[in-house]
Amino acid sequence: MSAGRILVVDDDPQIRRVMKMTLSNAGYEVQDARTGEEAQELLRESKYDLMLLDMNMPGLGGLETCKAVRAASDLAIIMLTVRNTEQDKVAALDAGADDFITKPFSTPELLARIRAALRRVPAPPNAGPQRLALGKVEVDFQTRRVVAGGKEVRLTPKEFELLRYFVLHPNRAIPHRELLQAVWGPDYGDQSEYLRVFIKQLRRKIELTPDKPQHILTEPWVGYRFRMPESSL
Amino acid sequence: MEGESELAVVFERRLWQGSVQPDAPAGGDESRLELNVIFTSIPATLLALQRASELARDLDGRIRLLVPQVVPYPLPLTSPPALEEFTERRFHDVAAGQTTETLVEICLCRDAETVLARKLKPCSLVVIGGRHTWRPTAEKAMAKKLRQAGHQVIFAFPERNRDA
Numbered sequence: 001m002s003a004g005r006i007l008v009v010d011d012d013p014q015i016r017r018v019m020k021m022t023l024s025n026a027g028y029e030v031q032d033a034r035t036g037e038e039a040q041e042l043l044r045e046s047k048y049d050l051m052l053l054d055m056n057m058p059g060l061g062g063l064e065t066c067k068a069v070r071a072a073s074d075l076a077i078i079m080l081t082v083r084n085t086e087q088d089k090v091a092a093l094d095a096g097a098d099d100f101i102t103k104p105f106s107t108p109e110l111l112a113r114i115r116a117a118l119r120r121v122p123a124p125p126n127a128g129p130q131r132l133a134l135g136k137v138e139v140d141f142q143t144r145r146v147v148a149g150g151k152e153v154r155l156t157p158k159e160f161e162l163l164r165y166f167v168l169h170p171n172r173a174i175p176h177r178e179l180l181q182a183v184w185g186p187d188y189g190d191q192s193e194y195l196r197v198f199i200k201q202l203r204r205k206i207e208l209t210p211d212k213p214q215h216i217l218t219e220p221w222v223g224y225r226f227r228m229p230e231s232s233l
Numbered sequence: 234m235e236g237e238s239e240l241a242v243v244f245e246r247r248l249w250q251g252s253v254q255p256d257a258p259a260g261g262d263e264s265r266l267e268l269n270v271i272f273t274s275i276p277a278t279l280l281a282l283q284r285a286s287e288l289a290r291d292l293d294g295r296i297r298l299l300v301p302q303v304v305p306y307p308l309p310l311t312s313p314p315a316l317e318e319f320t321e322r323r324f325h326d327v328a329a330g331q332t333t334e335t336l337v338e339i340c341l342c343r344d345a346e347t348v349l350a351r352k353l354k355p356c357s358l359v360v361i362g363g364r365h366t367w368r369p370t371a372e373k374a375m376a377k378k379l380r381q382a383g384h385q386v387i388f389a390f391p392e393r394n395r396d397a
Contacts, residue, residue: 158291193387194288197358200385201266201292 004049004118005157008032009039009065010080011057019052026111029157036065044185046157048075050117055081055092063095070096076117080105132167134215134229137206139163146206153205158183162198163206166216166226173219174226199224266294269359271349272301272324273372277389281362284389286333288360295334299352300324301345310341346378357384365390 006028008019016032023030031048033039037060039051051069055062066077076099079092084102092100098117101110132139137148144160146153155163161183166174176195180188188194199218203210217225268285272278278298285296304310324337342348353359359379363372376386 154293156291156293197288197385197387198292 004114005029005031005047006114007039007042007048007051009034009036009051009057009062010054011035012054015054022107022110023114028114036060036062036068039065040068043069043073043075044187047161050076050078050114052114053077053079053097055079055083055088063091066092066095066097076120078113078117134206135208137208139167139206141167148206149208155202155205159198159202159205162202166224167228170226170228172225173222175223177223179223266292266358267354268294268296269353269357270296270298271359271361271375272298273362273375277362277364277372279362280391281360281389282335284362284387285360288358288387289333295336298324298335298337299349300337300339301348302339302341303345304341304343306343310343346375349375349379350382353379353382353384355383359384359386360389361386362389 006023008016008023008030009032010016010019011034013034016034020030020032031042031046033042036053036057039053040060042048043051053062053066053069057065060068062079062081066079069075069077077097078099078101079095079097080101080103081088081092082103089100098120099113101113130140130142132141137146137153139146141164144155146155162179165179165182176192177189180191180195184191184194199216200210203213203216207213207215215227215229217227219225266289268289270278270281270285273281282296282298288294289296304312321339324339338352340348340352359376361372361376361379363370363376373388376388379386
């Protein structure tokens with residue numbers, strides 16, 4: 001079970017490697033980016049709970065990245081810097097950061113600040129059910145586990161996000177564009193072929209008979225509809 | 234020479250294996266999704282590989298680059314006009330840019346369609362790169378034929394408007 005998804009943004013490969021190892025060992029799912037631009041790209045593609053952002057980076061600096069990310073997302077942001085002046089702290093917090101850590105820092109302090117920042121992140125409204133039973137398939141959204149016919153099935157993060165969106169919007173036709181933008185981000189919308197591939201994979205994993213799906217139904221020329229079992233409503 | 238037109242001599246090379254996600258199943262797992270990229274031209278194939286790589290990352294899949302290399306009739310099937318080492322090196326460079334496990338299969342054949350029909354499993358996922366034009370192209374024709382054969386085809390265009 002992942003304790004949260006963290007994006008580490010730092011131009012120093014050694015720091016990224018150490019952070020990745022430390023945070024992965026602490027149970028977080030970690031992705032890293034070398035620049036602010038790359039971080040923004042990753043944030044468009046996937047959802048994260050927290051971002052650890054270096055203040056001094058080439059190209060789009062930490063403050064600019066923080067402002068841009070904060071304008072579009074409410075994920076927790078912790079800024080990392082070697083400078084410890086009042087002016088820097090004020091600038092970071094004004095740019096939208098939730099917290100500020102000065103390098104060098106200890107691992108326990110970093111983990112404690114991450115836990116504190118994650119506690120403050122508001123739970124998304126209408127977060128949906130924690131568990132879902134689809135016949136012989138059980139989905140636990142808390143632990144991100146799917147068990148089909150007694151065997152654990154591995155869903156990729158994107159497949160899981162897609163399934164979660166379906167579950168949050170049951171029994172209504174969801175257009176391709178809406179699904180693509182909800183799961184892949186606002187830059188997507190026309191890639192219905194991509195969506196078809198993911199739907200096929202998801203059906204293979206959660207439907208008992210993927211060729212004759214009972215839950216993820218195709219709405220011709222519109223998109224897909226998730227048929228929620230009555231017992232789950 | 235009997236039945237030579239039906240034959241395809243296949244050289245299979247795992248030329249480069251990218252970084253596999255730590256929690257991904259082992260490379261030999263047959264249940265993993267296979268994304269088949271068909272070689273058309275270098276720029277189109279690089280584009281197709283890029284799209285396939287995105288999909289493979291999000292679906293925990295692996296890429297198989299199929300390279301049908303047509304050997305014209307005056308030459309024996311086992312003697313392609315381009316040297317085997319040259320072809321292998323060329324695709325090593327192409328595959329080396331990938332961040333996903335990539336298997337390259339170079340197939341010496343008389344006819345590309347025949348070899349694709351043999352190498353692709355039923356209902357395969359295929360990615361083909363090509364230009365964004367209203368005109369008919371060889372890549373579009375290939376995509377159409379593969380769809381008619383029951384495969385799921387993603388046509389990768391350059392720029393943002395990605396899919397057919």
